[in-house]
Amino acid sequence: MREALVAAAFQLFPERGYEQTTVDDIVALAGVGRRSFFRYFPSKEDVVFPDHERCLADMTAFLAAGDDADEPVRRVCDAARLVLGLYAENPAFSVQRYRLTKKVPGLRAYELSVVWRYERALAGYLRGRFAGRPDGSLHADVIAAAVVAAHNNALRSWLRADGQGDAHAAVDHALACVQAAFGSGRPGPAGAADEDVVVVVSRRSAPLWRVVREIETTLGRD
Amino acid sequence: MREALVAAAFQLFPERGYEQTTVDDIVALAGVGRRSFFRYFPSKEDVVFPDHERCLADMTAFLAAGDDADEPVRRVCDAARLVLGLYAENPAFSVQRYRLTKKVPGLRAYELSVVWRYERALAGYLRGRFAGRPDGSLHADVIAAAVVAAHNNALRSWLRADGQGDAHAAVDHALACVQAAFGSGRPGPAGAADEDVVVVVSRRSAPLWRVVREIETTLGRD
Numbered sequence: 001m002r003e004a005l006v007a008a009a010f011q012l013f014p015e016r017g018y019e020q021t022t023v024d025d026i027v028a029l030a031g032v033g034r035r036s037f038f039r040y041f042p043s044k045e046d047v048v049f050p051d052h053e054r055c056l057a058d059m060t061a062f063l064a065a066g067d068d069a070d071e072p073v074r075r076v077c078d079a080a081r082l083v084l085g086l087y088a089e090n091p092a093f094s095v096q097r098y099r100l101t102k103k104v105p106g107l108r109a110y111e112l113s114v115v116w117r118y119e120r121a122l123a124g125y126l127r128g129r130f131a132g133r134p135d136g137s138l139h140a141d142v143i144a145a146a147v148v149a150a151h152n153n154a155l156r157s158w159l160r161a162d163g164q165g166d167a168h169a170a171v172d173h174a175l176a177c178v179q180a181a182f183g184s185g186r187p188g189p190a191g192a193a194d195e196d197v198v199v200v201v202s203r204r205s206a207p208l209w210r211v212v213r214e215i216e217t218t219l220g221r222d
Numbered sequence: 223m224r225e226a227l228v229a230a231a232f233q234l235f236p237e238r239g240y241e242q243t244t245v246d247d248i249v250a251l252a253g254v255g256r257r258s259f260f261r262y263f264p265s266k267e268d269v270v271f272p273d274h275e276r277c278l279a280d281m282t283a284f285l286a287a288g289d290d291a292d293e294p295v296r297r298v299c300d301a302a303r304l305v306l307g308l309y310a311e312n313p314a315f316s317v318q319r320y321r322l323t324k325k326v327p328g329l330r331a332y333e334l335s336v337v338w339r340y341e342r343a344l345a346g347y348l349r350g351r352f353a354g355r356p357d358g359s360l361h362a363d364v365i366a367a368a369v370v371a372a373h374n375n376a377l378r379s380w381l382r383a384d385g386q387g388d389a390h391a392a393v394d395h396a397l398a399c400v401q402a403a404f405g406s407g408r409p410g411p412a413g414a415a416d417e418d419v420v421v422v423v424s425r426r427s428a429p430l431w432r433v434v435r436e437i438e439t440t441l442g443r444d
Contacts, residue, residue, distance in 0.1 A: 112334045138375045138396055142403075145371030146364045153363040174360055181364075181403050 002040045002050070004030045009047045010096060018048075018104045045110045048097060052114050055086050056121065063125040072129040073143060073183040076122045077175040080151045083118060084171045087155060091163030098159040119148045143182045150174040224262045224272070226252045231269045232318060240270075240326045267332045270319060274336050277308050278343065285347040294351040295365060295405040298344045299397040302373045305340060306393045309377060313385030320381040341370045365404045372396035 008030040012021045023044055027037050041047045059079050066075050087094040101107045123144035130136030154174040158167040230252035234243045245266055249259050263269045281301050288297050309316040323329045345366035352358030376396040380389040 109331050109335055112338055113331055116334055135395075135399065138372060138399060141371045141375040142368045142400060145367040149363045149367030150360060153360045173357075177357065177360060178364060 001030075001032055001036060005032065005037055005040060006047055006050050009044075010093070013100055014096070018100060018107065045107060048100065048107055049110065049114060051086050055083055056114075056117055058082055059118065059121050063121065066125075068129075071184055072126055073147075073179055075129075076126060076144065076147050077179060079122060079125070080118075080147050080175065081168075081171065084151065084155060084167060087159070088167045091167075095159055095163045098156075115148060115152070119144050122147055139182075143178070146178045146182065147175065150178045223252075223254055223258060227254065227259055227262060228269055228272050231266075232315065235322055236318070240322060240329065267329060270322065270329055271332065271336060273308050277305055278336075278339055280304055281340065281343050285343065288347075293406055294348055295369075295401050297351075298348060298366065298369050299401060301344060301347070302340075302369050302397065303390075303393065306373065306377060306389060309381070310389045313389075317381055317385045320378075337370060337374070341366050344369055361404075365400070368400045368404065369397065372400045 005026060009021070009026045012025055012029060016025070021044075023034065023037055026044075026047070027034050037047075041050070059082050062079050062082060063075065101111055123140050126140035126143055127137050130140050133139070151171055151174060154170040155167065158165060158170055227248060231243070231248045234247055234251060238247070243266075245256065245259055248266075248269070249256050259269075263272070281304050284301050284304060285297065323333055345362050348362035348365055349359050352362050355361070373393055373396060376392040377389065380387060380392055
């Protein structure tokens with residue numbers, strides 16, 4: 001029934017416009033009662049983003065299931081990939097919603113609040129991992145914002161291209177950029193490798209990101 | 223008259239609650255007509271954030287006034303400081319608004335949309351500066367998000383501490399963290415210094431941010 005309500009809503013929105021479509025219109029087309037709608041969706045906005053509550057819960061559970069051996073930045077990048085999965089599993093629906101959201105300011109505001117909640121989930125995890133570090137909460141907030149921005153940059157490019165191309169590869173590439181800037185490299189036990197020394201020689205005037213890339217390459221991190 | 227309306231609104235919100243205060247209540251206390259209110263503020267939300275439109279315009283103008291000699295990351299950090307200036311010039315008002323915004327979901331959503339517009343202004347500038355670079359738009363979006371997150375981390379700490387302490391120093395410190403990760407270092411002409419070489423020796427297992435900090439220190443960048 002939940003799927004039927006979403007399908008009815010997304011049949012009506014393009015035909016009548018989002019604002020002009022009422023909950024009554026949606027339930028009439030789905031052939032169910034008004035109360036059934038509100039059992040699944042608190043408001044009309046929620047039918048546009050039907051899976052974000054579940055995805056937020058999945059993300060929170062995924063982060064909570066980690067342990068101290070996880071490299072923190074890699075972990076939040078993997079958590080962000082859960083959101084991509086939600087979009088990539090149904091490209092046609094995701095593209096349709098993207099177009100709708102761009103046109104309706106109220107949905108844009110709703111989407112910003114959803115993105116904010118994902119970002120806070122990532123930041124909350126990182127704050128826990130960085131607890132006791134100098135500037136722990138600052139680094140947590142900055143990295144969470146960078147992960148969300150990178151993920152959304154790749155996701156939106158894919159949506160603008162009508163869901164053509166490999167969304168996973170695009171997001172992997174974008175998140176690798178954040179891991180390069182902030183990640184602490186290879187996970188796993190530190191042992192003999194601790195004594196392994198890397199020498200980087202760089203022109204003083206080189207942009208820092210280029211120096212970092214050079215280090216990355218030397219270390220063989222991806 | 224504009225200031226009188228803001229003052230009246232912020233006298234009434236704590237007394238009656240934000241939702242219970244009407245525009246009529248505000249204009250009655252300010253001693254002006256209803257139409258005067260809407261001449262200055264499109265909605266009740268806008269009276270809570272009376273200076274953001276001006277600040278957004280200032281930020282856009284500031285970014286547009288730059289030239290190619292500006293180091294792009296430093297420029298967006300300086301642009302973000304305009305927002306801090308808005309809060310720091312009136313700590314009591316900023317703290318009062320912070321408390322109100324935390325309590326009223328509608329204002330929280332409004333604030334997210336304001337933050338989003340600042341972030342897009344910064345990202346738009348960086349996209350222009352990075353045009354033609356590989357991953358230019360990705361780097362632009364990630365850096366803009368990181369700048370906003372760093373700025374807001376410091377700003378919110380200051381607001382939570384009731385506006386006590388040096389907000390400017392806190393924001394400078396937070397933004398320096400972003401410049402360290404993404405900035406291309408010293409602005410100014412590249413000349414003889416191009417030939418100047420820096421050698422960094424690091425354990426392979428060192429976290430990347432520590433390597434970057436080491437490079438920063440070596441280069442004498444702040």
